[in-house]
Every structure is written in structure tokens, then in C-alpha cells.
Amino acid sequence: MSRIDLVIKNATVVTSTEVFRATIGVESGRIFSIGTEVTVPRGEREINASGLIVLPGIIDEHVHFREPGMEYKEDFRTGSMAAAAGGVTTVLDMPNTLPPTVDGASFDLKRQRASEKSLVDFGLYGGYKRKDTKSLEELMARGSIGLKLYMSETTGISEFPEDWEVIEAMRRCSQLGLRVGVHAEDGKMILALREALKAVGRRDPLAHLECRPVEAEVFAVSKVLTAAWLTGVRIHIFHVTSDRCVELVESFRSLGVEVSLETCPHYLLQDGEEIMTKLGNVAKVNPPIRRRADSERLWDALKGGKIDAIGSDHAPHLPEEKIVEDVWSAASGFPGVETMLPLMLDQVNKGKISLNEVVRLMSENPARIWGLYPRKGSLNIGSDADMTIVDIRLVRRISADGLHSKSKVTPFDGLTVKGWPVYAVVRGEIVLEGGEVLEGARRGELVVPMRLGGGGSGRIGYPSGTE
Ligand code: NCD
Numbered sequence: 303m304s305r306i307d308l309v310i311k312n313a314t315v316v317t318s319t320e321v322f323r324a325t326i327g328v329e330s331g332r333i334f335s336i337g338t339e340v341t342v343p344r345g346e347r348e349i350n351a352s353g354l355i356v357l358p359g360i361i362d363e364h365v366h367f368r369e370p371g372m373e374y375k376e377d378f379r380t381g382s383m384a385a386a387a388g389g390v391t392t393v394l395d396m397p398n399t400l401p402p403t404v405d406g407a408s409f410d411l412k413r414q415r416a417s418e419k420s421l422v423d424f425g426l427y428g429g430y431k432r433k434d435t436k437s438l439e440e441l442m443a444r445g446s447i448g449l450k451l452y453m454s455e456t457t458g459i460s461e462f463p464e465d466w467e468v469i470e471a472m473r474r475c476s477q478l479g480l481r482v483g484v485h486a487e488d489g490k491m492i493l494a495l496r497e498a499l500k501a502v503g504r505r506d507p508l509a510h511l512e513c514r515p516v517e518a519e520v521f522a523v524s525k526v527l528t529a530a531w532l533t534g535v536r537i538h539i540f541h542v543t544s545d546r547c548v549e550l551v552e553s554f555r556s557l558g559v560e561v562s563l564e565t566c567p568h569y570l571l572q573d574g575e576e577i578m579t580k581l582g583n584v585a586k587v588n589p590p591i592r593r594r595a596d597s598e599r600l601w602d603a604l605k606g607g608k609i610d611a612i613g614s615d616h617a618p619h620l621p622e623e624k625i626v627e628d629v630w631s632a633a634s635g636f637p638g639v640e641t642m643l644p645l646m647l648d649q650v651n652k653g654k655i656s657l658n659e660v661v662r663l664m665s666e667n668p669a670r671i672w673g674l675y676p677r678k679g680s681l682n683i684g685s686d687a688d689m690t691i692v693d694i695r696l697v698r699r700i701s702a703d704g705l706h707s708k709s710k711v712t713p714f715d716g717l718t719v720k721g722w723p724v725y726a727v728v729r730g731e732i733v734l735e736g737g738e739v740l741e742g743a744r745r746g747e748l749v750v751p752m753r754l755g756g757g758g759s760g761r762i763g764y765p766s767g768t769e
């Protein structure tokens with residue numbers, strides 16, 4: 303063989319379990335070889351990764367890219383540019399768009415828009431349509447990554463299912479083999495607390511913390527765990543903020559419930575009361591950020607291997623939707639896809655977490671949970687050539703104005719962070735080079751979970767037995 307498409311030379315490769323020196327060859331979008339220099343042919347393009355670290359491409363399993371319907375907040379172009387800038391090579395997008403992604407037609411529409419615009423690969427969650435389980439089959443047939451269930455109001459979600467509907471939806475997903483991801487906060491409890499707070503005239507940012515207390519989260523977690531236990535469905539709980547949820551999950555794991563957990567950088571790194579006192583509704587997010595003691599216990603759970611994934615919950619809104627007096631009319635959420643990896647690399651430099659753990663939580667496990675492994679989340683020969691190349695010593699400031707997202711607000715504005723991505727490669731195509739997003743890069747594609755075995759985009763399909 304003369305030349306292959308791309309060669310990454312002098313790389314220090316870090317996987318979830320190993321650290322080794324290698325030269326990586328890429329051909330036709332896949333890992334062709336990984337080994338010593340002499341065994342790899344020359345490349346049409348070459349990256350000298352001397353002094354840099356090569357990770358399997360980072361997957362952000364929790365983004366809201368807002369397209370279709372709310373492109374003024376974000377679209378797949380700007381969202382995926384933010385992803386590339388943050389070293390993220392695959393995103394999994396949430397269904398709370400307009401129209402919501404709840405059936406075949408809305409899935410097709412989002413898929414088409416994303417295929418035209420996204421720089422990175424994308425998977426699409428389906429949402430739940432009340433009293434309609436037929437649509438689930440349409441979503442399933444198209445390769446939806448999983449079903450997203452909201453147990454409370456949140457952006458774009460004004461209705462949430464009754465407990466019985468949760469059980470019904472989970473039973474159907476169990477039959478179909480679809481994993482269910484949950485926003486676990488108890489909707490009714492929150493509504494009652496909000497009315498009580500409004501009745502006494504509260505409209506300050508800290509009222510948000512009282513309106514959505516940890517009890518509402520733990521209570522919803524207990525319900526969805528019970529429903530999963532009853533129906534046998536595999537579930538994933540998004541944005542867990544408290545170790546109390548982790549304890550509950552552990553006990554249901556011992557009952558045989560297959561459940562995985564996500565947390566987000568803001569729950570690990572911020573104190574809710576401090577940051578909302580300082581920044582007001584900029585830091586308003588569902589669920590709210592708890593106290594420092596909670597995040598310390600969350601770190602312990604993370605270090606103990608009890609939390610499976612870190613996602614950003616990239617939830618962009620315009621500054622004017624965030625920076626308002628009245629807490630009840632302020633939008634919840636802020637962008638995060640661009641800052642998630644740098645924030646965690648900074649924690650690596652601070653000795654809080656190892657780079658192997660970062661790979662496990664932000665690449666390998668999300669791929670395993672959502673049926674994308676080993677095509678994503680690994681650097682095995684034959685895997686998609688998705689790589690995130692980082693300079694672990696690079697120091698830069700996070701600046702809200704500098705974000706690629708349309709949403710120029712972040713509770714991490716002004717923070718100096720050590721450790722940044724400098725290259726991102728999506729199926730062999732460079733989308734981030736020397737820290738700059740390459741806007742002309744080729745388009746991302748839909749990823750579909752392994753359960754379909756060759757369905758969806760038709761691109762999946764390891765011959766059986768290669769896993
Ligand atoms: C998210 C959004 O804006 O889409 N907001 C948030 O506060 N996290 C929705 C969500 O994940 O609940």
C-alpha cells in the first residue's frame with residue numbers, strides 16, 4: 303500500500319485503561335493501524351502529535367442543539383462548531399425541539415437538517431408522545447438512539463407523563479429493546495413548591511433552588527427505578543446532582559435493574575447558592591446546582607465508579623432570555639459542549655481525576671450505554687477514526703464572548719483552565735486544527751445504535767463477532 307489518508311505520528315494514546323506511544327493510521331474514515339512507526343504507511347495528511355495526547359473521540363451524550371424550531375438559540379452548524387471547538391466528535395441530541403422529535407416525520411426532519419449542517423456525528427433521541435406508543439416504533443425503525451422521558455416541566459416541555467404512563471412507555475421500550483433516558487425531577491412536587499413560593503412573592507434567583515429541591519430529584523429517581531424494575535427496561539438517568547440518587551441506584555442495581563448515570567461538569571464544579579448569588583439566572587438550570595458538600599459527595603461517587611458518564615447538558619438560550627429579573631421567566635440551562643472537556647482536563651491537572659477516567663466517562667461509556675461501542679468510544683482497528691487530541695499543558699481562559707455557540711453565557715466565564723483540545727478528527731476528517739474549527743469540514747452523519755444491526759443510515763454494521 304502506498305499512502306493512506308491520515309497518519310497521526312508520535313502520539314501518546316490514552317484509552318480507558320492504557321497509556322502507550324503509537325503511530326495511528328486512518329483509511330476510509332476508520333482506524334487502519336495503530337502501532338509503531340515502521341508498521342504504518344505514510345499518510346496523505348500527517349499530524350505530528352509530539353507533546354500531545356490522543357484520546358478516542360469525546361462523545362457528548364447530552365446536547366440540545368435546538369434545530370428545528372429554535373434556531374435563534376442554536377442550530378446544528380453553530381452547535382457542532384462548539385462541539386468541535388470543545389474536542390467533541392459525536393453528540394447525542396435531545397428531542398425538545400419544535401416540532402419535538404417524537405415520531406418518524408419529526409425524526410426525518412431533524413436528521414436531514416443535521417446532516418446538512420453538522421461538523422460532527424450525531425445521534426438523535428426520541429421523545430415520548432403521550433397515549434401513543436406507535437410512534438416509538440417509527441423512532442426505533444429510524445435508529446433513534448433511545449427514548450427520552452421528562453418527569454417534570456423543563457425547556458419546551460409543559461406536559462409530563464402520569465406514573466402509569468411511565469410504566470406503559472417503559473414496558474413498550476423494554477419490548478422494543480430501546481433504552482430509556484430520564485430527566486428525573488418530580489413534576490407535581492415542583493409545581494406545588496413553585497406556587498407556594500410565588501404566593502409569598504419570591505422571584506429572586508435563589509427561589510429556583512427551593513422550587514426544585516433534591517427531594518424532587520430523589521423521588522423521581524425512585525419512581526423511574528421502580529418502573530424499570532417492573533418492566534425490565536434498561537434506563538439511563540441524566541444530570542444526576544446528588545449522591546442520594548446514586549445510593550438509590552446502587553440498591554436497584556442489586557435487584558438486577560440495568561441503570562446507568564450521568565452527571566455534568568457544573569454539578570461537580572460549582573456551588574449553586576454561590577454561583578446564583580453571583581450570576582443570577584445565568585446559572586439557572588434544571589435540576590439546580592446544589593451545595594459544595596453535595597458536589598464533593600458526587601465526586602466520591604464518580605471516583606467510586608458509580609457514575610457512568612459525564613455529559614454537558616448543552617442548553618443554549620440567548621442572554622436576554624437568561625438575564626432577567628424574575629426567576630420564573632428566566633430560561634433554564636446554559637451552553638456546555640465547548641467547555642466540558644477543558645473543564646475536566648483541568649481537573650486532571652489538579653489531580654482530581656485521571657485521563658483514563660475522562661476517556662471512560664466521556665467516550666467509552668457513552669458509546670457502550672447507547673449501543674455505539676466499539677465503532678465509537680474506542681481506537682480499535684476498524685473503529686471510526688474519531689480522535690480528540692489534547693494539549694494537557696495549554697492554559698487558556700474560558701470566555702463567554704468567545705464561545706462558538708449562539709448562546710454567549712456560561713457560569714464558567716473568566717475561568718482559567720489548563721488542558722485544551724487542539725485537534726478533533728471525525729471519521730478521518732479534521733474538524734479542529736491547531737485549536738481552530740475548520741468550518742468547511744465535511745458533514746457529520748447520523749449514528750444509530752448497534753441493536754439495529756445495519757439499519758438506519760446503513761453505515762453501521764460490524765460483521766457479527768467483531769466486538
Ligand atoms: C434544558 C433545555 O434548555 O433544553 N434545560 C436545562 O435546564 N437543563 C432541558 C433539560 O435538560 O432539562
Ligand code: ZN
Nearest residue numbers: 456485540588
Ligand atoms: Zn433535563
Ligand code: ZN
Nearest residue numbers: 364396615617
Ligand atoms: Zn438537557
